[in-house]
Amino acid sequence: MTDAFASYLTEKTALIEEHLLPGLERDGVPHTLYESMKYSLMAGGKRLRPMLVLAVLEALDKPLKRGIPYAVALEMIHTYSLIHDDLPAMDDDDLRRGKPTNHKVFGEATAILAGDALLTRAFGYIAEAYMDDPEVKPETTVRLIAELGKRAGSAGMVGGQMADIEGEGKRLNLEELEYIHRHKTGDLLIAALRGGGWLAEATPAQMDALTRYGLCIGLAFQIQDDILNVEGDEAQLGKAVGSDADRQKATYPALLGLEASKERLVQLIAEAKAALAEAGLEHSALAPLADYVMNRTK
């Protein structure tokens, strides 16, 4: 990673983080519920989805400010999905980013409700925030919500999580594994990119390129996740290494071996950049962001 890109990440992360909490409602919200939502929303993380929204606006020469509400909403949805995924009935994880998971701190009932409330707020916030923004047409707001609803729902992220749970303990083939990851991880990244595209009034060719880029980095993200679960650093990851193997979870390394997984990762990042180049977006931050997905250590 270049110093310039490292500064870019730091600066954009700060910009995103300062807008997250103001996106929540506070008046009339039970104290514990608010604290639980805040706990997970502000628990750090790469803020990759918001980062992608901003990068698309920047790549298409549009003001970043326009992307903030949608970026915040995506992070709310990502956060809710982590809270619910960590529940005892799901992946039953005690640690997330080195901190106790939401239900460990607030109890299961509150964790379920905090997730529900973050998901609900994501959609409401998009509608509320853009209602008062003369730069964003109501048609665009409706498109953002349709896009997010589709990518985050039963045929998208939730569908991917369902397939993941159903696949546990089974021998999956590569196609089945890619279905899981395309939806569980890829769809919300695609929602970030396409949402940025709608906000930036991207051309159909640009939308198409952004979608293909998202699909590639989504799969790449998951392969790197699997690789880190084999040979990552627990202290950096903030979670246990080797847990996938212990659970006999289907992963790329389990299916293809570690070396072939790394090759597939490199290939996907090359494909992602090729998609950018086709739409003339190869000089934007989207290019180093693809490398970042591949090279991350946490």
Place this chain on the structure above:
Amino acid sequence: MTDAFASYLTEKTALIEEHLLPGLERDGVPHTLYESMKYSLMAGGKRLRPMLVLAVLEALDKPLKRGIPYAVALEMIHTYSLIHDDLPAMDDDDLRRGKPTNHKVFGEATAILAGDALLTRAFGYIAEAYMDDPEVKPETTVRLIAELGKRAGSAGMVGGQMADIEGEGKRLNLEELEYIHRHKTGDLLIAALRGGGWLAEATPAQMDALTRYGLCIGLAFQIQDDILNVEGDEAQLGKAVGSDADRQKATYPALLGLEASKERLVQLIAEAKAALAEAGLEHSALAPLADYVMNRTK
């Protein structure tokens, strides 16, 4: 209930039920997830929230058809809230409308995801369905989503459920109890009425009347729920009677006594009708719908 109103309910219930399932996505949705969503969405019930949307459109001389997507979305949100409320970590109920609850049939993980997917679909469906309807302006669609996000979220329905759970085993006063019910039950009814109002281009005075009517029937609904839990018929209710007392749950009868609860119920329905009359809506189906909320036996 008059025969005419009984026919009205039957006819409108049929109209709503025929549109529920087509509102779900099917392509690319894992089979078990779809079945779980369908199981709870089609498990019967009064369909009160969709009914209120249609009644508002009818009261304001607008085509009912315009209300269908929003009505369906509300029923999806109501259904998700029941699935999550029934979970072991929440109210831990085995029966709902005489049938095993979602997690009893599909397991907890699937029940959580089916709820998440129904909530997500509600917003996505509103956006998708009205995007293609030239009668509904994009501004109106955005308003519907803002309204629903607010009423269903952390300062609305989810907040009410949170306060309900936190209140269990505690001695609540009437104000605390009304907070719970105003939000847990009232807010989604208000979302139905105000959403109908937005779709029907109601005047501010009409919106105000619909909101007050919703607040009154929301509280009335909950008082009747509490009363039925004391002296209702298990076979008709499809769930156990006396469970609130067993759990030492704060209820109107526990706080005010049975007679005073019934008086409060009658008073609220009178207030609801007074609100209708002020906006000239007293001859619409909204009036017998208020009586229906009071007199229901299940």
